[in-house]
Amino acid sequence: xDKFRNYDIEFSGLKNGKHxxxxxxxxxxxxxxxxxxxxxxxKIVADILMDKHTTFLELWIKTSGxxxxxxxxxxxxxxxxxxxxIEVLVNFGEEYDDSNVDVITIPRTDHAFNVxxxxxxxxxxxxxxxxxxxxxxxEDLEILEKFSPKDIVEEEPEVDPRWEALKKLKD
Numbered sequence: 001x002d003k004f005r006n007y008d009i010e011f012s013g014l015k016n017g018k019h020x021x022x023x024x025x026x027x028x029x030x031x032x033x034x035x036x037x038x039x040x041x042x043k044i045v046a047d048i049l050m051d052k053h054t055t056f057l058e059l060w061i062k063t064s065g066x067x068x069x070x071x072x073x074x075x076x077x078x079x080x081x082x083x084x085x086i087e088v089l090v091n092f093g094e095e096y097d098d099s100n101v102d103v104i105t106i107p108r109t110d111h112a113f114n115v116x117x118x119x120x121x122x123x124x125x126x127x128x129x130x131x132x133x134x135x136x137x138x139e140d141l142e143i144l145e146k147f148s149p150k151d152i153v154e155e156e157p158e159v160d161p162r163w164e165a166l167k168k169l170k171d
Contacts, residue, residue: 003032004116012111014052021048025065025119033120038127039067044082046119057090061115063122071133073144078133082126088118 009021025044030037044065051058062085069080090113093105106113 004114007116007119008112008114009048009050010112011050011052011057016052016054019050019052021050021115022046023048023115023119025063025123029116030120032116038131039069039080040077041068042066042123044123046115046122048115055092057113059088059090059113059115059118061086061088061118061122063119063126067123067127069127069131069133071136072131073136073140074133076133076135078135080127080131082123084122084126086118086122 007023011019023046025046026042027040030042042065044063044067047062047064049060049062062083064083066079066081068077070077087102089103091103091105092108092110095105095107097105
């Protein structure tokens with residue numbers, strides 16, 4: 001049995017028009033992907049609006065909720081609010097193709113579309129690279145700045161005039 005089956009959207013029996021779906025995303029969802037997460041305690045809802053047409057599907061996926069992050073400065077745990085939305089067009093074709101970011105092609109014989117990968121990517125892209133707790137005060141940032149390494153500007157070494165004379169002989 002496919003472990004992502006709970007995230008299938010069955011569209012074959014639906015009439016053309018708009019349909020809504022909702023998925024509760026928690027820790028178990030992310031464990032399906034066998035990757036290490038930078039967050040804990042996800043409490044996320046994925047609301048999906050699908051507009052079914054005869055030859056294609058339009059999907060609007062909105063993820064919202066919170067995840068628990070560790071501050072890069074203070075190592076303090078804090079809740080981070082996530083809210084992100086993506087739009088995807090699903091075409092019917094000969095074989096599966098997701099090489100285009102905005103358009104996914106699925107075989108004409110498919111009767112369902114799995115949204116787990118799209119939800120996973122949407123959430124992962126919502127996590128900031130630099131995680132700073134809202135409780136970090138300006139004083140902490142000043143101390144951090146004081147002790148962080150400074151950019152060293154390298155000066156070009158002076159060229160020995162003897163080498164310049166030798167370079168002229170080479171030409």
